[in-house]
Amino acid sequence: MSSQTAIQGIPKRRKKITRQQIAPYLFVSPFIISFLVFLAYPLVQAFTLSFQQLIPFSMDFEWVGLDNFRRVLIDHRFFSALWNVARYTFWTCVILIPVPMFIAFIVNSKFTKCKSLIRSLLFIPVLTSTIIAGIVFQHMFSSEPGGAFNEFVALFGINPVRWLHQPGTAMFALVFIAVWRWTGVNMIYFLSGLNNVPQELYESAEVDGASGMQKFFFITTPMLKPIIIFVLTISITAGFALFNEPYVFWGTTSPQDIGTTVVILIYRAAFMLNDFGYAATLGVTLFFIVMIVNMLQLKIMGLFRKDD
Amino acid sequence: MGLQGKRRILTAINTTMLLALGVLILTPFLFMILGSLTPPRDIFAHGLGLRLPENVTISNYEALFVVRDGIYWRFFFNSVFVTAVTTAAVLVFTSMTGYGLGQYVFKGRNFLIILLLCTMMVPGTILLLPIFRMLMTFGLIDTHAGIILPAMVPSFAIFFFRQFCVGLPKDFAEAARIDGAGETRIFTQIYVPMMMPAYGAMAILTGMGVWNDFLWPMIVLRTTEMLTIAPGLLMSMSPYGNQWDIIFAGSVMSVVPIVILFLFNQRAFIDGLTVGGVKG
Numbered sequence: 001m002s003s004q005t006a007i008q009g010i011p012k013r014r015k016k017i018t019r020q021q022i023a024p025y026l027f028v029s030p031f032i033i034s035f036l037v038f039l040a041y042p043l044v045q046a047f048t049l050s051f052q053q054l055i056p057f058s059m060d061f062e063w064v065g066l067d068n069f070r071r072v073l074i075d076h077r078f079f080s081a082l083w084n085v086a087r088y089t090f091w092t093c094v095i096l097i098p099v100p101m102f103i104a105f106i107v108n109s110k111f112t113k114c115k116s117l118i119r120s121l122l123f124i125p126v127l128t129s130t131i132i133a134g135i136v137f138q139h140m141f142s143s144e145p146g147g148a149f150n151e152f153v154a155l156f157g158i159n160p161v162r163w164l165h166q167p168g169t170a171m172f173a174l175v176f177i178a179v180w181r182w183t184g185v186n187m188i189y190f191l192s193g194l195n196n197v198p199q200e201l202y203e204s205a206e207v208d209g210a211s212g213m214q215k216f217f218f219i220t221t222p223m224l225k226p227i228i229i230f231v232l233t234i235s236i237t238a239g240f241a242l243f244n245e246p247y248v249f250w251g252t253t254s255p256q257d258i259g260t261t262v263v264i265l266i267y268r269a270a271f272m273l274n275d276f277g278y279a280a281t282l283g284v285t286l287f288f289i290v291m292i293v294n295m296l297q298l299k300i301m302g303l304f305r306k307d308d
Numbered sequence: 309m310g311l312q313g314k315r316r317i318l319t320a321i322n323t324t325m326l327l328a329l330g331v332l333i334l335t336p337f338l339f340m341i342l343g344s345l346t347p348p349r350d351i352f353a354h355g356l357g358l359r360l361p362e363n364v365t366i367s368n369y370e371a372l373f374v375v376r377d378g379i380y381w382r383f384f385f386n387s388v389f390v391t392a393v394t395t396a397a398v399l400v401f402t403s404m405t406g407y408g409l410g411q412y413v414f415k416g417r418n419f420l421i422i423l424l425l426c427t428m429m430v431p432g433t434i435l436l437l438p439i440f441r442m443l444m445t446f447g448l449i450d451t452h453a454g455i456i457l458p459a460m461v462p463s464f465a466i467f468f469f470r471q472f473c474v475g476l477p478k479d480f481a482e483a484a485r486i487d488g489a490g491e492t493r494i495f496t497q498i499y500v501p502m503m504m505p506a507y508g509a510m511a512i513l514t515g516m517g518v519w520n521d522f523l524w525p526m527i528v529l530r531t532t533e534m535l536t537i538a539p540g541l542l543m544s545m546s547p548y549g550n551q552w553d554i555i556f557a558g559s560v561m562s563v564v565p566i567v568i569l570f571l572f573n574q575r576a577f578i579d580g581l582t583v584g585g586v587k588g
Contacts, residue, residue: 109322114326116574145354150355192478276437283433
């Protein structure tokens with residue numbers, strides 16, 4: 001708007017104005033180039049590949065229509081993988097939103113000292129790679145009595161648990177690492193949101209005699225809704241794409257598929273079995289599932305807003 | 309007086325609990341360090357727990373220099389190289405784009421912003437195979453360029469810089485234009501200095517991400533000598549590598565630089581991260 005009036009207003013400075021018009025396109029050119037090369041083109045490729053199959057003993061592809069998608073529907077490993085990542089995503093969302101939010105609420109309270117030290121301490125886990133965290137936790141979750149988690153349950157007289165060999169405890173181990181790594185990051189997101197909550201709201205609530213808990217549930221939680229939606233969206237996207245931790249724990253094949261995820265199946269198909277068409281199809285399927293879950297989530301969160 | 313005492317107790321409880329949580333959350337690092345001082349066969353036999361190793365040894369750290377002629381340091385410096393180049397490229401390209409989207413009004417801007425938001429929702433895994441095939445065509449498999457190029461313009465960073473730039477005043481640019489400054493100079497000499505907090509936060513966030521990246525380097529890099537730390541250490545665990553002695557010591561050494569970087573910049577980092585405004 002303002003640049004247009006400038007153009008009409010000062011015709012004499014045409015040369016400068018032209019430069020000013022071209023400049024933004026030059027500034028954004030890295031995004032346009034990278035978008036075309038590393039996103040749009042590969043995305044089209046992925047969709048194309050999902051309707052194709054490699055002709056055996058050649059480098060050529062043939063069109064197979066919906067065959068790959070039919071394979072997905074009867075692939076029971078795919079469904080165990082999907083069930084695993086769905087449960088993982090569910091638990092990470094259920095824990096990694098209320099807990100960091102509550103911690104942020106306490107950190108933000110005027111009755112807390114050493115705030116920046118606490119923020120930093122809680123943030124440090126995410127600095128480690130999931131691979132290294134995975135290696136350390138793999139041995140903390142050792143089946144031997146000397147593993148850290150078995151030492152812990154021994155305090156309650158429980159016999160050593162084979163953590164990474166049973167479905168329930170395996171899921172616990174995966175969720176545990178996620179909680180350990182992400183509590184600090186999500187807390188920082190919520191803290192940034194808390195800065196935008198007007199202090200007067202709390203003060204007037206105090207005048208009305210609201211308790212700390214009431215302030216948390218009736219002021220903080222509703223005010224943090226945009227951040228909750230943001231964290232929920234990235235948690236869902238990342239949760240369904242789980243790969244690193246189970247890969248460290250079990251590699252690409254785990255007992256009874258307790259650690260199989262969709263991305264592990266994609267990795268196997270693409271880079272171990274040369275089943276390119278099927279790998280692409282799994283990718284496209286995951287893409288749509290994540291989209292649908294996120295849309296549903298946004299819809300539900302949005303509906304809530306209309307209610308209050 | 310009673311109220312004051314109550315407040316003091318509340319402060320003490322809050323602070324102690326949070327500090328205790330902070331210390332508790334660091335325990336895996338303690339286990340990592342204990343592991344690095346334990347002979348690998350003891351870890352296998354007993355698991356990694358809270359007990360001083362019977363035979364404390366620094367031989368694992370010596371192994372970092374000895375195993376396969378110090379292959380660990382090849383991994384380490386490959387990681388340093390890839391991280392430095394990628395982070396520098398990311399900062400240049402995404403700050404440019406973010407500035408362009410945040411400070412100019414031009415035809416197609418809103419379309420680009422919507423496109424940017426859409427790209428942030430595409431799961432990266434769907435692109436693994438097509439990009440791999442593209443790199444194969446250009447002969448970039450098993451090169452560091454193959455992991456640097458696709459990572460140079462992440463949408464998340466562009467969005468972060470744009471949110472930051474929207475908040476910056478526009479009058480400086482107007483004034484400089486009247487004085488005859490070119491658009492590039494306005495960006496590099498006026499706005500880049502103002503964007504420093506954003507650069508700080510993005511440098512750590514990007515550097516951390518690249519340093520710890522695993523899946524993509526593991527797919528692209530084939531030769532052991534080319535590997536970065538995360539795939540390198542995991543390969544050392546595999547039956548082919550089987551160099552268990554370098555794993556925990558190597559993990560400690562790989563965590564140290566990033567934690568030091570963070571501790572020196574933590575205030576700028578966390579402030580920068582929150583200023584950029586995650587606004588849902």
